[in-house]
Amino acid sequence: MHRTWAEIDLSRIAANFHALQAVVGPDVTLSPVVKADAYRHGAIPVAVRLAAEGAARFAVSCAAEGVQLREAGLTHPILVMGGFAPFEMEALAGFHLTPVIHSLAVLRDYDAFARARSTRLPYHLKVDTGMGRLGTRAELRDIIDAIGGAANLQLAGLMSHLASATDFTTSQTADQIRGFESIRLSLQQAGIEPPFYHLSSSAPIVFGMKPVFGNMVRPGLALYGYVSPATGDAPPVAARLSPALTWRARILEIKEISPGAPVGYSARWRAERPSRLAVVAAGYADGIPHTLSNKGHVVAAGRIVPITGAVSMDLTSIDITDCQGLHPGAAVTLIGAEGDASYSAEDMAREAGVISYSVLCGIGNRVARTYLD
Ligand SMILES: *Cc1c(COP(=O)(O)O)cnc(C)c1O
Numbered sequence: 596m597h598r599t600w601a602e603i604d605l606s607r608i609a610a611n612f613h614a615l616q617a618v619v620g621p622d623v624t625l626s627p628v629v630k631a632d633a634y635r636h637g638a639i640p641v642a643v644r645l646a647a648e649g650a651a652r653f654a655v656s657c658a659a660e661g662v663q664l665r666e667a668g669l670t671h672p673i674l675v676m677g678g679f680a681p682f683e684m685e686a687l688a689g690f691h692l693t694p695v696i697h698s699l700a701v702l703r704d705y706d707a708f709a710r711a712r713s714t715r716l717p718y719h720l721k722v723d724t725g726m727g728r729l730g731t732r733a734e735l736r737d738i739i740d741a742i743g744g745a746a747n748l749q750l751a752g753l754m755s756h757l758a759s760a761t762d763f764t765t766s767q768t769a770d771q772i773r774g775f776e777s778i779r780l781s782l783q784q785a786g787i788e789p790p791f792y793h794l795s796s797s798a799p800i801v802f803g804m805k806p807v808f809g810n811m812v813r814p815g816l817a818l819y820g821y822v823s824p825a826t827g828d829a830p831p832v833a834a835r836l837s838p839a840l841t842w843r844a845r846i847l848e849i850k851e852i853s854p855g856a857p858v859g860y861s862a863r864w865r866a867e868r869p870s871r872l873a874v875v876a877a878g879y880a881d882g883i884p885h886t887l888s889n890k891g892h893v894v895a896a897g898r899i900v901p902i903t904g905a906v907s908m909d910l911t912s913i914d915i916t917d918c919q920g921l922h923p924g925a926a927v928t929l930i931g932a933e934g935d936a937s938y939s940a941e942d943m944a945r946e947a948g949v950i951s952y953s954v955l956c957g958i959g960n961r962v963a964r965t966y967l968d
Pocket of ligand 1: 796798
């Protein structure tokens with residue numbers, strides 16, 4: 596029994612994986628992104644299940660996340676996408692992780708490190724085609740020289756990352772694809788042909804944007820069942836996905852409040868009618884955004900009901916005046932569905948003024964996790 600818990604349906608993640616594979620086709624390798632503890636769905640159970648479903652490789656953000664997967668027994672190629680500091684090189688090599696290298700200076704450092712160990716280490720090179728974050732912006736000539744000069748490294752992939760993949764009002768995506776293709780072809784002409792080239796996260800797959808696929812794709816959010824809202828004239832969604840995570844919390848107390856009575860920190864809510872409120876065992880320390888104070892909703896007894904007053908660290912009050920059958924110990928749903936009433940991470944994000952990624956990644960350590968197969 597838990598005060599608050601996330602129930603993760605692994606069969607939905609498996610179905611989402613197969614739906615995404617069907618969109619890209621059998622010739623494109625799917626590399627599930629399980630960084631940030633698989634967006635808090637649990638990196639190990641998610642990766643173990645996807646491996647059983649046929650996933651051939653995985654992607655994470657940092658070396659420590661890769662080490663965690665190795666220690667759980669996964670032997671697949673693991674791409675470390677988020678850069679690394681010198682002290683992380685030992686873990687990358689020792690645990691057979693494949694880093695993405697983002698600058699020619701780091702390429703030379705990693706090559707020197709490999710030489711000192713008398714080994715040859717794989718890497719993917721990231722080029723900045725417009726994101727303006729990680730990725731080299733060096734001249735092509737210098738990139739070619741650096742790749743050729745790194746005798747103790749093996750270029751296993753060329754990649755980039757899109758800045759505006761869900762924005763169909765701008766030409767940025769087309770510009771980035773063109774820039775990436777031009778670099779890929781120039782490298783090819785110089786005799787450099789890495790086995791993988793990739794620039795797609797979830798959005799281009801979900802919107803069926805074939806020119807973005809390359810021969811490998813890196814979906815995160817879509818595996819967990821979400822599609823970011825698009826702007827402009829988006830193509831139809833090409834994959835039917837279902838959210839895998841349901842977040843629940845128990846009612847600790849139920850109380851009657853008279854009209855006019857204040858509720859919570861700074862008395863931000865006052866009853867307008869005789870009201871019945873439930874105090875729920877989760878707050879912003881568990882990941883309910885504080886900006887949902889007086890604004891968000893939860894699902895209780897099969898209805899969408901409002902949050903009353905400030906979300907506090909450990910507790911949140913909700914108005915259950917119109918609900919039947921609730922009692923202390925009963926559970927309400929913070930993210931998920933009860934019958935026809937549903938409130939998704941995307942709904943929570945919209946009301947909180949954030950994005951679904953940050954809602955999922957914000958689910959705290961105190962929230963227990965349970966798994967359905
Ligand atoms: C996080 C990340 C992804 C996955 O993005 P989603 O939008 O969750 O699919 C892909 N590529 C890189 C480089 C990332 O950092």
